[in-house]
Amino acid sequence: xxxxxxxxxxxxxxxxxxxxxxxxxxxxxxxxxxxxxxxxxxxxxxxxxxxxxxxxxxxxxxxxxxxxxxxxxxxxxxxxx
Amino acid sequence: xxxxxxxxxxxxxxxxxxxxxxxxxxxxxxxxxxxxxxxxxxxxxxxxxxxxxxxxxxxxxxxxxxxxxxxxxxxxxxxxxxxxxxxxxxxxxxxxxxxxxxxxxxxxxxxxxxxxxxxxxxxxxxxxxxxxxxxxxxxxxxxxxxxxxxxxxxxxxxxxxxxxxxxxxxxxxxxxxxxxxxxxxxxxxxxxxxxxxxxxxxxxxxxxxxxxxxxxxxxxxxxxxxxxxxxxxxxxxxxxxxxxxxxxxxxxxxxxxxxxxxxxxxxxxxxxxxxxxxxxxxxxxxxxxxxxxxxxxxxxxxxxxxxxxxxxxxxxxxxxxxxxxxxxxxxxxxxxxxxxxxxxxxxxxxxxxxxxxxxxxxxxxxxxxxxxxxxxxxxxxxxxxxxxxxxxxxxxxxxxxxxxxxxxxxxxxxxxxxxxxxxxxxxxxxxxxxxxxxxxx
Numbered sequence: 001x002x003x004x005x006x007x008x009x010x011x012x013x014x015x016x017x018x019x020x021x022x023x024x025x026x027x028x029x030x031x032x033x034x035x036x037x038x039x040x041x042x043x044x045x046x047x048x049x050x051x052x053x054x055x056x057x058x059x060x061x062x063x064x065x066x067x068x069x070x071x072x073x074x075x076x077x078x079x080x081x
Numbered sequence: 082x083x084x085x086x087x088x089x090x091x092x093x094x095x096x097x098x099x100x101x102x103x104x105x106x107x108x109x110x111x112x113x114x115x116x117x118x119x120x121x122x123x124x125x126x127x128x129x130x131x132x133x134x135x136x137x138x139x140x141x142x143x144x145x146x147x148x149x150x151x152x153x154x155x156x157x158x159x160x161x162x163x164x165x166x167x168x169x170x171x172x173x174x175x176x177x178x179x180x181x182x183x184x185x186x187x188x189x190x191x192x193x194x195x196x197x198x199x200x201x202x203x204x205x206x207x208x209x210x211x212x213x214x215x216x217x218x219x220x221x222x223x224x225x226x227x228x229x230x231x232x233x234x235x236x237x238x239x240x241x242x243x244x245x246x247x248x249x250x251x252x253x254x255x256x257x258x259x260x261x262x263x264x265x266x267x268x269x270x271x272x273x274x275x276x277x278x279x280x281x282x283x284x285x286x287x288x289x290x291x292x293x294x295x296x297x298x299x300x301x302x303x304x305x306x307x308x309x310x311x312x313x314x315x316x317x318x319x320x321x322x323x324x325x326x327x328x329x330x331x332x333x334x335x336x337x338x339x340x341x342x343x344x345x346x347x348x349x350x351x352x353x354x355x356x357x358x359x360x361x362x363x364x365x366x367x368x369x370x371x372x373x374x375x376x377x378x379x380x381x382x383x384x385x386x387x388x389x390x391x392x393x394x395x396x397x398x399x400x401x402x403x404x405x406x407x408x409x410x411x412x413x414x415x416x417x418x419x420x421x422x423x424x425x426x427x428x429x430x431x432x433x434x435x436x437x438x439x440x441x442x443x444x445x446x447x448x449x450x451x452x453x454x455x456x457x458x459x460x461x462x463x464x465x466x467x468x469x470x471x472x473x474x475x476x477x478x479x480x481x482x483x484x485x486x487x488x489x490x491x492x493x494x495x496x497x498x499x500x501x502x503x504x505x506x507x508x509x510x511x512x513x514x515x516x517x518x519x520x521x522x
Contacts, residue, residue, distance in 0.1 A: 006088065029083030035140065038375070
Protein backbone atom coordinates (compact mmCIF):
# COMPACT_ATOMS: atom_id res chain seq x y z
CA UNK A 1 0.00 0.00 0.00
CA UNK A 2 1.32 3.42 -0.92
CA UNK A 3 1.59 5.94 1.85
CA UNK A 4 1.91 9.69 1.47
CA UNK A 5 4.26 11.56 3.77
CA UNK A 6 6.09 14.86 3.87
CA UNK A 7 9.77 14.87 4.78
CA UNK A 8 11.17 18.03 6.38
CA UNK A 9 14.78 19.07 6.86
CA UNK A 10 16.30 22.45 7.79
CA UNK A 11 16.42 24.78 4.78
CA UNK A 12 20.23 24.58 4.81
CA UNK A 13 19.98 20.85 3.99
CA UNK A 14 17.82 21.40 0.90
CA UNK A 15 20.51 19.87 -1.33
CA UNK A 16 20.29 16.54 0.49
CA UNK A 17 16.56 16.53 -0.12
CA UNK A 18 17.14 17.16 -3.82
CA UNK A 19 19.54 14.20 -3.95
CA UNK A 20 16.97 11.98 -2.27
CA UNK A 21 14.27 13.05 -4.74
CA UNK A 22 16.68 12.22 -7.57
CA UNK A 23 17.13 8.71 -6.22
CA UNK A 24 13.43 8.11 -5.57
CA UNK A 25 12.42 9.19 -9.05
CA UNK A 26 8.78 9.80 -9.85
CA UNK A 27 7.37 9.06 -6.40
CA UNK A 28 7.97 12.51 -5.02
CA UNK A 29 6.82 16.08 -5.34
CA UNK A 30 8.84 19.26 -5.66
CA UNK A 31 10.65 20.89 -2.79
CA UNK A 32 8.65 23.48 -0.87
CA UNK A 33 10.17 26.02 1.49
CA UNK A 34 7.91 26.30 4.50
CA UNK A 35 7.92 28.64 7.47
CA UNK A 36 5.26 28.42 10.17
CA UNK A 37 4.54 31.35 12.51
CA UNK A 38 7.50 31.52 14.91
CA UNK A 39 8.90 28.29 13.52
CA UNK A 40 12.09 27.51 11.69
CA UNK A 41 12.24 27.60 7.91
CA UNK A 42 12.36 24.08 6.49
CA UNK A 43 12.65 22.46 3.09
CA UNK A 44 9.93 19.84 2.68
CA UNK A 45 8.90 17.39 0.03
CA UNK A 46 5.92 15.11 -0.40
CA UNK A 47 6.82 11.47 -0.97
CA UNK A 48 4.60 8.59 -1.94
CA UNK A 49 6.24 5.56 -0.44
CA UNK A 50 5.61 2.27 -2.14
CA UNK A 51 8.33 0.30 -3.86
CA UNK A 52 10.87 2.99 -2.95
CA UNK A 53 10.30 2.53 0.79
CA UNK A 54 13.49 0.44 1.45
CA UNK A 55 15.69 3.12 -0.08
CA UNK A 56 13.89 5.85 1.85
CA UNK A 57 14.26 3.87 5.08
CA UNK A 58 18.01 3.47 4.66
CA UNK A 59 18.32 7.21 3.89
CA UNK A 60 16.42 7.95 7.08
CA UNK A 61 18.53 5.61 9.20
CA UNK A 62 21.71 7.18 7.85
CA UNK A 63 20.42 10.68 8.55
CA UNK A 64 19.38 9.65 12.05
CA UNK A 65 22.80 8.15 12.73
CA UNK A 66 24.55 11.28 11.54
CA UNK A 67 22.42 13.16 14.06
CA UNK A 68 20.92 15.48 11.51
CA UNK A 69 17.52 16.96 12.16
CA UNK A 70 14.52 15.85 10.16
CA UNK A 71 10.84 15.26 10.67
CA UNK A 72 8.15 13.26 8.95
CA UNK A 73 4.58 14.39 8.59
CA UNK A 74 1.75 11.98 7.93
CA UNK A 75 -1.93 12.82 8.10
CA UNK A 76 -1.24 16.08 9.94
CA UNK A 77 1.02 14.47 12.55
CA UNK A 78 4.66 15.52 12.69
CA UNK A 79 7.20 13.10 14.13
CA UNK A 80 10.64 14.55 14.78
CA UNK A 81 13.77 12.54 14.17
CA UNK B 82 4.07 18.17 -9.73
CA UNK B 83 2.06 17.93 -6.49
CA UNK B 84 0.07 21.12 -5.88
CA UNK B 85 -0.13 22.75 -2.48
CA UNK B 86 -3.83 21.84 -2.32
CA UNK B 87 -2.99 18.19 -2.93
CA UNK B 88 -0.37 18.23 -0.18
CA UNK B 89 -2.66 19.71 2.51
CA UNK B 90 -4.19 16.38 3.69
CA UNK B 91 -0.69 15.04 4.34
CA UNK B 92 0.48 18.20 6.07
CA UNK B 93 -2.67 19.05 8.05
CA UNK B 94 -4.68 15.82 8.20
CA UNK B 95 -7.06 14.06 5.84
CA UNK B 96 -10.03 16.00 7.24
CA UNK B 97 -8.33 19.42 7.29
CA UNK B 98 -10.75 20.94 4.80
CA UNK B 99 -13.94 19.32 6.08
CA UNK B 100 -14.49 21.84 8.87
CA UNK B 101 -13.48 24.98 6.97
CA UNK B 102 -16.36 27.44 6.93
CA UNK B 103 -16.75 28.91 3.42
CA UNK B 104 -17.84 32.28 4.81
CA UNK B 105 -14.72 32.56 6.93
CA UNK B 106 -12.51 31.37 4.08
CA UNK B 107 -13.92 34.13 1.91
CA UNK B 108 -13.34 36.67 4.69
CA UNK B 109 -9.71 35.54 5.02
CA UNK B 110 -9.29 36.03 1.26
CA UNK B 111 -10.60 39.60 1.57
CA UNK B 112 -8.14 40.16 4.41
CA UNK B 113 -5.25 38.93 2.27
CA UNK B 114 -6.33 41.18 -0.61
CA UNK B 115 -6.69 44.28 1.58
CA UNK B 116 -3.42 43.79 3.43
CA UNK B 117 -1.55 43.02 0.22
CA UNK B 118 -2.78 46.27 -1.29
CA UNK B 119 -1.00 48.05 1.54
CA UNK B 120 2.29 46.18 1.63
CA UNK B 121 2.68 44.09 -1.52
CA UNK B 122 3.44 46.75 -4.12
CA UNK B 123 3.72 45.18 -7.58
CA UNK B 124 4.44 41.70 -6.23
CA UNK B 125 2.06 38.83 -6.91
CA UNK B 126 0.09 38.05 -3.70
CA UNK B 127 0.50 34.61 -2.21
CA UNK B 128 -2.35 32.22 -2.92
CA UNK B 129 -4.42 31.52 0.18
CA UNK B 130 -5.27 27.98 1.35
CA UNK B 131 -7.54 27.64 4.37
CA UNK B 132 -7.51 24.56 6.60
CA UNK B 133 -8.88 23.65 10.02
CA UNK B 134 -6.60 21.52 12.17
CA UNK B 135 -5.09 21.44 15.66
CA UNK B 136 -1.80 22.66 14.14
CA UNK B 137 -3.26 26.19 14.16
CA UNK B 138 -0.11 28.02 13.05
CA UNK B 139 -0.31 30.05 9.84
CA UNK B 140 2.46 29.10 7.44
CA UNK B 141 4.09 30.60 4.35
CA UNK B 142 5.14 28.20 1.60
CA UNK B 143 7.17 28.69 -1.56
CA UNK B 144 7.24 26.19 -4.42
CA UNK B 145 7.81 26.31 -8.16
CA UNK B 146 4.32 27.77 -8.61
CA UNK B 147 5.07 30.74 -6.38
CA UNK B 148 4.19 31.91 -2.91
CA UNK B 149 1.39 30.54 -0.74
CA UNK B 150 -0.15 31.20 2.65
CA UNK B 151 -1.83 28.39 4.57
CA UNK B 152 -4.14 29.81 7.21
CA UNK B 153 -5.54 27.49 9.87
CA UNK B 154 -9.05 28.51 10.84
CA UNK B 155 -8.60 26.85 14.22
CA UNK B 156 -6.22 29.66 15.24
CA UNK B 157 -9.23 31.99 15.25
CA UNK B 158 -11.05 29.65 17.63
CA UNK B 159 -8.02 29.66 19.93
CA UNK B 160 -7.87 33.46 19.89
CA UNK B 161 -11.57 33.50 20.58
CA UNK B 162 -11.45 31.22 23.61
CA UNK B 163 -8.31 32.73 25.13
CA UNK B 164 -9.69 36.25 24.75
CA UNK B 165 -12.99 35.19 26.26
CA UNK B 166 -11.15 33.78 29.27
CA UNK B 167 -9.10 36.97 29.62
CA UNK B 168 -12.17 39.20 29.48
CA UNK B 169 -14.33 37.13 31.83
CA UNK B 170 -11.64 35.81 34.23
CA UNK B 171 -13.36 32.50 35.09
CA UNK B 172 -12.18 30.23 37.91
CA UNK B 173 -8.87 28.38 37.75
CA UNK B 174 -10.63 25.07 36.95
CA UNK B 175 -12.11 26.47 33.71
CA UNK B 176 -8.74 27.90 32.65
CA UNK B 177 -7.07 24.58 33.51
CA UNK B 178 -9.58 22.68 31.40
CA UNK B 179 -8.70 24.78 28.37
CA UNK B 180 -4.94 24.78 28.97
CA UNK B 181 -4.96 20.97 29.35
CA UNK B 182 -7.00 20.67 26.16
CA UNK B 183 -4.55 22.92 24.29
CA UNK B 184 -1.60 20.92 25.61
CA UNK B 185 -3.38 17.72 24.53
CA UNK B 186 -3.79 19.15 21.03
CA UNK B 187 -0.10 20.10 20.87
CA UNK B 188 0.75 16.49 21.81
CA UNK B 189 -1.74 15.20 19.25
CA UNK B 190 0.00 16.95 16.35
CA UNK B 191 3.29 15.34 17.41
CA UNK B 192 1.69 11.87 17.37
CA UNK B 193 2.02 11.51 21.15
CA UNK B 194 -1.27 9.73 21.61
CA UNK B 195 -0.84 8.64 25.22
CA UNK B 196 0.05 12.17 26.30
CA UNK B 197 -2.83 13.59 24.25
CA UNK B 198 -5.20 11.07 25.78
CA UNK B 199 -4.03 11.88 29.31
CA UNK B 200 -4.60 15.59 28.72
CA UNK B 201 -8.04 14.97 27.18
CA UNK B 202 -9.06 13.12 30.34
CA UNK B 203 -7.51 15.59 32.77
CA UNK B 204 -9.15 18.48 30.91
CA UNK B 205 -12.55 16.87 31.39
CA UNK B 206 -11.91 16.41 35.10
CA UNK B 207 -10.74 20.00 35.62
CA UNK B 208 -14.13 21.30 34.49
CA UNK B 209 -17.09 19.76 32.72
CA UNK B 210 -18.89 21.34 29.76
CA UNK B 211 -21.66 22.72 31.95
CA UNK B 212 -19.17 24.45 34.27
CA UNK B 213 -17.28 25.87 31.31
CA UNK B 214 -20.43 27.11 29.60
CA UNK B 215 -21.77 28.85 32.67
CA UNK B 216 -18.41 30.41 33.54
CA UNK B 217 -18.06 31.86 30.05
CA UNK B 218 -21.48 33.43 29.59
CA UNK B 219 -20.89 36.85 28.05
CA UNK B 220 -22.84 40.07 28.48
CA UNK B 221 -23.69 41.54 25.09
CA UNK B 222 -21.06 44.31 25.22
CA UNK B 223 -18.30 41.81 26.04
CA UNK B 224 -19.50 39.57 23.19
CA UNK B 225 -19.14 42.44 20.70
CA UNK B 226 -15.76 43.52 22.09
CA UNK B 227 -14.39 39.98 22.08
CA UNK B 228 -15.55 39.46 18.48
CA UNK B 229 -13.66 42.58 17.37
CA UNK B 230 -10.54 41.58 19.34
CA UNK B 231 -10.57 38.12 17.78
CA UNK B 232 -10.97 39.56 14.29
CA UNK B 233 -8.01 41.92 14.84
CA UNK B 234 -5.83 39.07 16.12
CA UNK B 235 -6.61 36.90 13.10
CA UNK B 236 -5.95 39.79 10.72
CA UNK B 237 -2.69 40.49 12.54
CA UNK B 238 -1.57 36.83 12.19
CA UNK B 239 -2.36 36.84 8.46
CA UNK B 240 -0.71 40.23 7.91
CA UNK B 241 2.40 39.10 9.82
CA UNK B 242 2.79 36.20 7.38
CA UNK B 243 2.18 38.45 4.38
CA UNK B 244 5.02 40.74 5.48
CA UNK B 245 7.24 37.62 5.61
CA UNK B 246 6.14 36.89 2.06
CA UNK B 247 7.28 40.36 0.97
CA UNK B 248 10.64 40.04 2.75
CA UNK B 249 11.20 36.53 1.34
CA UNK B 250 11.31 38.06 -2.14
CA UNK B 251 14.13 40.40 -1.15
CA UNK B 252 11.66 43.25 -1.26
CA UNK B 253 10.66 45.38 1.69
CA UNK B 254 13.82 47.50 1.99
CA UNK B 255 11.56 50.40 2.79
CA UNK B 256 10.05 48.40 5.67
CA UNK B 257 13.50 47.65 7.07
CA UNK B 258 14.48 51.32 6.94
CA UNK B 259 11.24 52.40 8.61
CA UNK B 260 11.82 49.84 11.36
CA UNK B 261 15.24 51.25 12.36
CA UNK B 262 13.80 53.96 14.65
CA UNK B 263 11.72 51.28 16.41
CA UNK B 264 14.86 49.25 17.11
CA UNK B 265 16.60 52.37 18.36
CA UNK B 266 13.68 53.24 20.63
CA UNK B 267 13.79 49.69 22.03
CA UNK B 268 17.54 49.96 22.73
CA UNK B 269 16.91 53.17 24.66
CA UNK B 270 14.02 51.49 26.49
CA UNK B 271 16.29 48.61 27.60
CA UNK B 272 19.05 50.98 28.73
CA UNK B 273 16.49 52.88 30.78
CA UNK B 274 15.22 49.63 32.30
CA UNK B 275 18.75 48.89 33.54
CA UNK B 276 18.99 52.30 35.20
CA UNK B 277 15.50 51.93 36.70
CA UNK B 278 16.37 48.59 38.30
CA UNK B 279 19.40 50.15 40.00
CA UNK B 280 17.15 52.74 41.68
CA UNK B 281 16.19 51.30 45.12
CA UNK B 282 12.72 52.91 45.14
CA UNK B 283 11.89 51.56 41.66
CA UNK B 284 13.25 48.15 42.56
CA UNK B 285 11.12 47.99 45.69
CA UNK B 286 7.99 48.70 43.62
CA UNK B 287 9.07 46.12 41.02
CA UNK B 288 9.58 43.40 43.66
CA UNK B 289 6.26 44.29 45.29
CA UNK B 290 4.44 43.92 41.96
CA UNK B 291 5.98 40.45 41.48
CA UNK B 292 4.85 39.45 44.98
CA UNK B 293 1.35 40.81 44.30
CA UNK B 294 1.15 38.78 41.09
CA UNK B 295 2.16 35.61 42.95
CA UNK B 296 -0.43 36.33 45.65
CA UNK B 297 -3.16 36.84 43.03
CA UNK B 298 -2.25 33.52 41.44
CA UNK B 299 -2.29 31.67 44.76
CA UNK B 300 -5.65 33.22 45.65
CA UNK B 301 -7.13 32.12 42.33
CA UNK B 302 -5.81 28.59 42.71
CA UNK B 303 -6.54 28.40 46.42
CA UNK B 304 -3.23 26.63 47.02
CA UNK B 305 0.22 27.90 47.94
CA UNK B 306 2.78 27.81 45.20
CA UNK B 307 5.93 25.86 45.85
CA UNK B 308 7.99 27.51 43.12
CA UNK B 309 11.08 29.53 43.97
CA UNK B 310 10.42 33.19 44.87
CA UNK B 311 11.74 34.83 41.72
CA UNK B 312 11.91 38.32 43.28
CA UNK B 313 15.00 37.11 45.09
CA UNK B 314 17.05 37.48 41.92
CA UNK B 315 19.94 39.87 42.44
CA UNK B 316 20.27 43.18 40.65
CA UNK B 317 23.19 41.71 38.71
CA UNK B 318 21.01 38.81 37.51
CA UNK B 319 18.22 41.16 36.44
CA UNK B 320 20.67 43.41 34.61
CA UNK B 321 22.28 40.38 32.93
CA UNK B 322 18.82 39.40 31.69
CA UNK B 323 18.33 42.81 30.10
CA UNK B 324 21.78 42.69 28.55
CA UNK B 325 20.94 39.35 26.93
CA UNK B 326 17.99 41.09 25.32
CA UNK B 327 20.19 43.96 24.10
CA UNK B 328 22.35 41.36 22.30
CA UNK B 329 19.28 39.55 20.97
CA UNK B 330 18.07 42.82 19.49
CA UNK B 331 20.85 42.51 16.90
CA UNK B 332 19.76 39.03 15.79
CA UNK B 333 18.60 39.13 12.12
CA UNK B 334 15.88 36.52 12.71
CA UNK B 335 14.44 38.45 15.62
CA UNK B 336 14.61 41.70 13.63
CA UNK B 337 12.68 40.09 10.76
CA UNK B 338 10.04 38.79 13.17
CA UNK B 339 9.87 42.27 14.72
CA UNK B 340 9.32 43.84 11.30
CA UNK B 341 6.53 41.36 10.54
CA UNK B 342 4.89 41.96 13.94
CA UNK B 343 5.06 45.74 13.61
CA UNK B 344 3.91 46.15 10.03
CA UNK B 345 1.48 43.26 10.45
CA UNK B 346 -0.22 45.12 13.30
CA UNK B 347 -0.30 48.40 11.39
CA UNK B 348 -1.70 46.74 8.25
CA UNK B 349 -4.31 44.86 10.32
CA UNK B 350 -5.55 48.08 11.94
CA UNK B 351 -5.44 49.97 8.64
CA UNK B 352 -7.61 47.42 6.83
CA UNK B 353 -10.14 47.32 9.64
CA UNK B 354 -10.67 51.02 10.25
CA UNK B 355 -9.41 54.27 8.71
CA UNK B 356 -10.07 56.10 11.98
CA UNK B 357 -6.90 56.91 13.92
CA UNK B 358 -8.92 56.95 17.12
CA UNK B 359 -9.49 53.18 16.73
CA UNK B 360 -5.74 52.53 16.68
CA UNK B 361 -5.19 52.25 20.46
CA UNK B 362 -7.66 49.37 20.78
CA UNK B 363 -6.70 47.62 17.55
CA UNK B 364 -2.98 47.89 18.27
CA UNK B 365 -3.49 46.59 21.80
CA UNK B 366 -5.45 43.66 20.32
CA UNK B 367 -2.48 42.88 18.06
CA UNK B 368 -0.16 42.79 21.10
CA UNK B 369 -2.60 40.33 22.69
CA UNK B 370 -2.55 38.22 19.52
CA UNK B 371 1.23 38.03 19.72
CA UNK B 372 1.03 36.84 23.34
CA UNK B 373 -1.38 34.11 22.28
CA UNK B 374 0.85 32.97 19.41
CA UNK B 375 3.85 32.87 21.74
CA UNK B 376 1.82 30.71 24.13
CA UNK B 377 1.47 28.11 21.37
CA UNK B 378 5.24 28.23 20.92
CA UNK B 379 5.79 27.75 24.64
CA UNK B 380 3.48 24.71 24.74
CA UNK B 381 5.20 23.24 21.68
CA UNK B 382 8.58 23.66 23.35
CA UNK B 383 7.25 21.71 26.32
CA UNK B 384 5.98 18.92 24.07
CA UNK B 385 9.29 18.75 22.25
CA UNK B 386 10.98 18.52 25.63
CA UNK B 387 13.36 21.32 24.79
CA UNK B 388 16.13 22.05 27.21
CA UNK B 389 15.84 24.66 29.93
CA UNK B 390 18.35 26.84 28.06
CA UNK B 391 16.39 26.68 24.83
CA UNK B 392 13.14 27.46 26.66
CA UNK B 393 14.82 30.34 28.45
CA UNK B 394 16.14 31.73 25.14
CA UNK B 395 12.70 31.42 23.71
CA UNK B 396 11.24 33.27 26.68
CA UNK B 397 13.73 36.10 26.13
CA UNK B 398 12.53 36.30 22.54
CA UNK B 399 8.89 36.38 23.63
CA UNK B 400 9.46 39.19 26.08
CA UNK B 401 11.55 41.17 23.61
CA UNK B 402 9.12 40.69 20.71
CA UNK B 403 6.18 41.80 22.84
CA UNK B 404 8.10 44.82 24.11
CA UNK B 405 9.39 45.69 20.63
CA UNK B 406 5.90 45.58 19.16
CA UNK B 407 4.57 47.75 21.92
CA UNK B 408 7.39 50.27 21.57
CA UNK B 409 6.82 50.47 17.82
CA UNK B 410 3.05 50.81 18.03
CA UNK B 411 3.27 53.44 20.77
CA UNK B 412 5.54 55.50 18.49
CA UNK B 413 3.12 55.01 15.61
CA UNK B 414 0.10 56.11 17.64
CA UNK B 415 2.00 59.21 18.78
CA UNK B 416 3.05 60.08 15.23
CA UNK B 417 -0.45 59.67 13.83
CA UNK B 418 -2.57 61.49 16.30
CA UNK B 419 -0.11 63.90 17.84
CA UNK B 420 -2.28 63.40 20.89
CA UNK B 421 -0.93 62.25 24.22
CA UNK B 422 -4.33 60.85 25.16
CA UNK B 423 -4.25 58.27 22.33
CA UNK B 424 -0.80 57.12 23.46
CA UNK B 425 -1.99 56.86 27.06
CA UNK B 426 -5.09 54.98 25.87
CA UNK B 427 -2.98 52.50 23.91
CA UNK B 428 -0.65 51.96 26.87
CA UNK B 429 -3.61 51.54 29.22
CA UNK B 430 -5.41 48.96 27.07
CA UNK B 431 -2.24 47.05 26.17
CA UNK B 432 -1.23 46.92 29.85
CA UNK B 433 -4.70 45.72 30.80
CA UNK B 434 -4.62 42.96 28.14
CA UNK B 435 -1.13 41.93 29.19
CA UNK B 436 -2.19 41.75 32.83
CA UNK B 437 -5.34 39.77 31.99
CA UNK B 438 -3.34 37.32 29.87
CA UNK B 439 -0.66 36.87 32.55
CA UNK B 440 -2.98 36.49 35.50
CA UNK B 441 -5.65 34.35 33.86
CA UNK B 442 -3.73 32.17 31.38
CA UNK B 443 0.05 32.44 31.36
CA UNK B 444 0.60 32.23 35.12
CA UNK B 445 -1.67 29.19 35.20
CA UNK B 446 0.41 27.57 32.46
CA UNK B 447 3.66 28.35 34.27
CA UNK B 448 2.38 27.10 37.63
CA UNK B 449 1.37 23.68 36.40
CA UNK B 450 4.10 21.22 35.54
CA UNK B 451 2.36 20.15 32.33
CA UNK B 452 4.88 17.47 31.26
CA UNK B 453 4.89 16.07 34.82
CA UNK B 454 1.11 16.04 34.96
CA UNK B 455 0.96 14.31 31.57
CA UNK B 456 3.44 11.66 32.62
CA UNK B 457 1.50 10.95 35.78
CA UNK B 458 -1.80 10.41 34.02
CA UNK B 459 -0.38 8.59 30.99
CA UNK B 460 -0.23 5.51 33.19
CA UNK B 461 -4.00 5.13 32.82
CA UNK B 462 -3.61 3.88 29.25
CA UNK B 463 -1.24 1.48 27.57
CA UNK B 464 0.50 2.07 24.27
CA UNK B 465 -1.48 -0.80 22.75
CA UNK B 466 -4.75 0.91 23.69
CA UNK B 467 -3.85 4.22 22.10
CA UNK B 468 -2.47 2.50 18.98
CA UNK B 469 -6.03 1.45 18.17
CA UNK B 470 -7.29 3.78 15.39
CA UNK B 471 -10.78 3.85 16.92
CA UNK B 472 -9.32 4.94 20.23
CA UNK B 473 -7.30 7.62 18.48
CA UNK B 474 -10.54 8.86 16.93
CA UNK B 475 -11.98 9.16 20.42
CA UNK B 476 -8.98 11.12 21.66
CA UNK B 477 -9.33 13.52 18.74
CA UNK B 478 -13.04 13.81 19.49
CA UNK B 479 -12.35 14.69 23.14
CA UNK B 480 -9.83 17.30 22.05
CA UNK B 481 -12.32 18.97 19.73
CA UNK B 482 -11.41 17.36 16.42
CA UNK B 483 -14.01 14.65 16.12
CA UNK B 484 -16.13 13.40 13.31
CA UNK B 485 -14.20 10.19 12.81
CA UNK B 486 -16.76 7.68 11.51
CA UNK B 487 -14.92 4.68 12.93
CA UNK B 488 -15.36 5.93 16.48
CA UNK B 489 -16.50 2.99 18.56
CA UNK B 490 -18.51 2.94 21.71
CA UNK B 491 -15.90 0.69 23.29
CA UNK B 492 -13.10 3.19 22.85
CA UNK B 493 -15.24 6.08 24.06
CA UNK B 494 -16.26 4.09 27.13
CA UNK B 495 -12.60 3.35 27.87
CA UNK B 496 -11.65 6.99 27.84
CA UNK B 497 -14.68 7.96 29.91
CA UNK B 498 -13.80 5.28 32.45
CA UNK B 499 -10.33 6.76 32.75
CA UNK B 500 -11.81 10.18 33.26
CA UNK B 501 -14.00 8.92 36.05
CA UNK B 502 -11.08 7.34 37.82
CA UNK B 503 -9.27 10.65 37.97
CA UNK B 504 -10.21 13.24 40.47
CA UNK B 505 -9.86 16.95 40.80
CA UNK B 506 -8.06 16.43 44.13
CA UNK B 507 -5.46 14.28 42.42
CA UNK B 508 -4.79 16.99 39.86
CA UNK B 509 -4.53 19.64 42.56
CA UNK B 510 -2.07 17.52 44.50
CA UNK B 511 0.10 17.21 41.43
CA UNK B 512 -0.15 20.91 40.70
CA UNK B 513 0.68 21.79 44.32
CA UNK B 514 3.84 19.72 44.11
CA UNK B 515 4.81 21.37 40.87
CA UNK B 516 8.10 23.14 41.03
CA UNK B 517 7.90 24.78 37.68
CA UNK B 518 7.24 28.40 38.52
CA UNK B 519 10.37 29.67 36.94
CA UNK B 520 10.46 33.36 36.11
CA UNK B 521 12.62 32.66 33.10
CA UNK B 522 9.87 30.74 31.35
